[in-house]
Amino acid sequence: MDATVNKQQLSFGTQLIHAKTGIDGHFGAVGVPIYQVSTFNQQSPDEEVRFDYSRSGNPTREALETTIAQLEGGCAGYAFASGMAAISSVLCLLSSGDQIIVCRDIYGGTYRVLTQLFSRFGIEACFVDTTNLDEIRAAITPATRALFLESPSNPFLNVSDIAGAASIAKEHGIITIVDNTFMTPYLQQPLLLGADIVVHSATKYISGHSDVVGGLVATSSEELAGQIGFIQNAFGAILGPQDAWLLLRGLKTLKVRMDQHQKTAAQIAEWLQTQPHIKNVYYPGLKNHAGHQLAAEQASGFGGIVSFEVESAEVAEHFFKEVKLPAIAVSLGAVESILTYPIRMSHASIPEEKRKELGITDSLIRLSVGLEEPEDLLADLGQALQSYEAAYAEKAYR
Ligand SMILES: *Cc1c(COP(=O)(O)O)cnc(C)c1O
Secondary structure: OOOOOOHHHOOHHHHHHOOOOOOOOOOOOOOOOOOOOOEOOOOOOOOOOOOOEOOOOOHHHHHHHHHHHHHHOOOEEEEEOOHHHHHHHHHOOOOOOOEEEEEOOOOHHHHHHHHHOHHHHOOEEEEEOOOOHHHHHHHOOOOEEEEEEEOOOOOOOOOOOHHHHHHHHHHOOOEEEEEOOOOHHHHOOHHHHOOOEEEEEOOOOOOOOOOOOOEEEEEOOHHHHHHHHHHHHHHOOEOOHHHHHHHHHHHHOHHHHHHHHHHHHHHHHHHHHOOOOEEEEEOOOOOOOOOHHHHHHHOOOOOOEEEEEEOOHHHHHHHHHHOOOOEEOOOOOOOOOEEEOOOOOOOOOOOHHHHHHHOOOOOEEEEEOOOOOHHHHHHHHHHHHHHHHHHHHHHHHO
């Protein structure tokens, strides 16, 4: 490897393979070794060592942290035990009496931790429709310290103007945090759009194989990096070395996976629109999606998640009963397609009234498009959608 190659000039796909972590100096291993240790030997009690205890720092975890910082265009990265550990650690930047403005269709776990845990420590969350910048402006009070966005959001793939929101926040001295789980740094780089902190559930696309639970953070400034580093060590919700290694491995194929995920997702979204028993299809890549134009401007792709509404709860019920290939599971972003019934699964922790307000009904289905061959997926989804008709015809006949 030529050490003089300027990483910034390499294209994203190449950076994924040749991230700064490089080749191990001891034996020339081309991958990062797993330092499965809790502590490190010092020559003497006062010796200054690079690593002294794995909560404070571990070489395998640090390789991953350096990599996510580089991929997000940030100055530092941090790895946590889960996406929620990453988000909760970032929320520890807030103090009692602070207010945070949050997109109203935020991930269910983030909603729960804000309304049931951080609320107990005097941190107030104000949920607004962040696709409308005026709503963000109107929600700002002297107590506002942070703005938390997810774009595209879940399950309707609503798109918020990250640069626009971050610039309003900046005017008021508010930090902008973006959950970039759905896009990954390959498709969207919020720090380069003006956000201060980006968070990930690395459990999803970054792992890519439904085999790790992890979270990542990258920051734009040394000052925030220092604060998050302090919280990571003090609060201690760190990622273990084995899981850090699995995420490093997952990252190497991120580009090829995302390319295929979104190619098939676009095909399925188009196809769903032509199917009977489908009321609505939500995919930012569709020209009729409200956030299409904005998504095309601020991201380099539309991702691999498609949500759709079927005619009725009965169609949904038959669909879930007959569909064969996708896993019916919470989570997303894996090699296998994953189907979720938001009302009973991913959004079950959101109160019913709030769910209604968000439009999450019993006919809404979310599909995380996997890497199966598109024609096999289309055939399977097609037969599952038609199963309702067959069952209905049989009933009528009887
Ligand atoms: C899954 C998810 C999280 C939470 O991550 P975990 O790894 O499950 O803790 C946060 N945000 C989004 C958008 C997610 O999809």
